[in-house]
Amino acid sequence: MLTIREFDTRAGERFADGEIPGFVHLYVGEEAVGVGACAALEEDDYITSTHRGHGHCIAKGLDPKLMMSEIYGKRDGYCNGKGGSMHIADVDSEMLGANGIVGAGPPLGTGAALSISQKGEDRIALSFLGDGAVAQGQVHEAVNLASTWDLPVVFLIENNQYGEGTAVSDQHNAKNLSDTAAAYDIPGINVDGMDITAVNEAVTEARKRARNGEGPTLIEAETYRFHGHFEGDQELYRDEEEVEDWRKRDPIDTFSERLIERDELSEEELGEMREDIEMEIEDAIEYAKNADDPTPDEAYEDMFSQRVPDIDLFVEQANARADGGTRGGEF
Template sequence: MAGTYPSSAEPLGRDELLDCYRKMRTIREFEERLHVEFARGDIPGFVHLYAGEEASAVGIMHHLLDGDRIASTHRGHGHCIAKGVDVVAMMKEIYGKIGGSCNGKGGSMHIADLSKGMLGANGIVGAGAPLICGAALAAKFRGKGEVGITFMGDGASNQGTVLESMNLAAVWNLPMIFVVENNGYAEATSRDYATAADSYVDRAAGFGIPGVTVDGIDFFAVHEAAGEVIRRAREGGGPSLLECKLVRFYGHFEGDAQTYRAPGELEDIRANRDCLIAFAARVTESGVIRQAELDAIDQEVLTLIDRAVDEAKAAPLPTAADLLTDVYVKY
C-alpha cells in the first residue's frame, strides 16, 4: 500500500482544507442533481440521498488510504465519493449503464470499488459490520497498519449483526471503527421512540469498546475525533465507536413525503445546520481560505456533475450477454 497515513495531531494545511471542501461540495451537488434526475424517471431502482451528512464522510475518510477498507449503507454515495470512487463511474452505475462502477449491475445501493477500499454500499441494514470484521481481521494479519470502518445509521445500530460484530471486534482486538451516523430517524421512526439507550457510546462500552460522540455538522470535530480512533486502531489499540450527530436534507428515500418531520424542521436544518456553510464560514473568517476560492470549486464541481450526467445518459445499457458475467458460477 502506497502513501503515508495523515497525522491526526497536525492541523490541516490550506491545500488539505480545499481538498476536503471539494469532496464535500462534490457529494452535495451529486446528491442534489440525483434528486432532480430521479424525479424525471430516468433512474431505475431506489435512491437514498446523503446530502447534509458530508462532514461525517469527508472528516473520517481524510485519514484513510486505499488499503483501508470501508463498508457503507444503502445511503452510500457520500462514502464512495469521500473514499475516492470515480464520480462519472458512479453516475453511470446509478443509471445502470456500462462503464459504471459495477458495470451497471449494482445501482445506487450497491456501488463498490475494491481498488479504493470501498467494499460496497449495502441494501441490507447493518450488514456492513460483519464484513468489516473480516476486513479488519485480514488487516491485522497483514500487519501494515490498515483499518476497517463500518458505517451505519441509528436504526441499523439496533440490528443483531451490529451487536455481534462489536463483540467479535472486541474479542479479536480488531483494527476497526464503528461509525454511527445518527440523523435522528430510522427511516420514518424517531430514534427517541424506538431506541431505549440515549448514548451509543454507552452501548459500545458494554462490549468493552471505547467511544466518542461528536457534532457531525462540525467537520473539524469529526476530523479530530476520527483521527484519534483511527490512530488507536492502527497502533493495535483495537476497535472504537464514533457517533456523529447530524442531519439529512432529504427523506429516507426519494419520494418520501417526510410527514414524520415537525413543521419547519427541514427549513431550519437547511438554514442553520448545513455543514458546508459552517465549514466555509470557519475557513474564510480565519483568513486561511478566500471565498472566491470556494466559489471557484463550486463551479468546477457543477461542471463535473453535468459531465457525469451527460456521460451516464449517453452510455449503453448492459446486454443480455452481460447477464451471467461477474457471478460466482457461470451457468
C-alpha cells in the same frame, strides 16, 4: 463536501425526472461525516458503506462519472450497472460496498479488519452504519467480535435522527448510541456530525488506537439528512421547522464561513470550486446518460469467479426462451 452535495442534489433531480431506475437515498446534509472520516484515513484503509452510500464513495475517492453510470444502470458503472445506487463498490479503492441491507456493513468491516490482522498489514477498516442499524443483531456480533479480538476497525454511526420514518428515541432506550460501546468495553464517543473538524479528530484518534493494537472504537456522529429517507418520501414523521433548524447548521456553510473568516478561503475561490464541481457533475450525468446499457447476456456475468454448470445451463435455457424456443429446451 461540495462534490457530494452537487452529486446527490443532481442525482435527486434526475431521479425525479424518471431518468434513474430503482431508488436513490441522498446524503445531503450528512457530508461532514463521510468527508471528516475519510480524510482521517490512509488511502489503503478499507471502508464499508450503507444504503445511503454516495457520500462515502466520493469521500473515499471514487470517480463520480463511474458512480453516476452505475446509478443510471450503465455498463461503465462500478458494478457494470447491475448494482445501482445501493450497491456501488470498488475493491481497488478499498471501498467494500454500499449495502442495501441495514447493518450489513459492520460484519464486512470486522472481516476486513481480521484479514488485516492476520496478514499483519498496516491499515484499518472503517464501517459506516446508521442509527437504525444499531438495533440489528449482526451489528452486535460484528462489534463484539472486533472488541474481543482487538481488531483494527472503527465503527462510525451516522445518527441522522431517523431510521426510515422512525425517530431514534422510538428505536433505542440508550440516550446516546455511543453509550452502547460500554457493553463491548471499547471507547464510545459522541461527536457533532455537522462539524467536519470534530468528526475528523474523533476518527483520527480512533484510527490511532486501531493501529496501536488497542482495538475498535464506536463513534456516533449526530447529523441530519435534509432530504427524505428516499426520494419521494412524504416525510410525515417530521415537520418543516425541524428540518429548517438543522439546515441552519449546514456543514458546508458553517465550514466554508469558518475558512473564509480565517482567510484560508476566499468567496471567489469558493465560487470557482462550486462552478468547477457543477461542471464535473454535469459531465458525469452526460457521460452516464450516453453510456451503453449492459446487454441481457451480461446479466449472468460477474456472478462467480469460476464457471458454475448450473448457471451455464440456466443461461442456455434463458437464451433459448429469448430465441423463441429455437435453442435449448424447457426448464
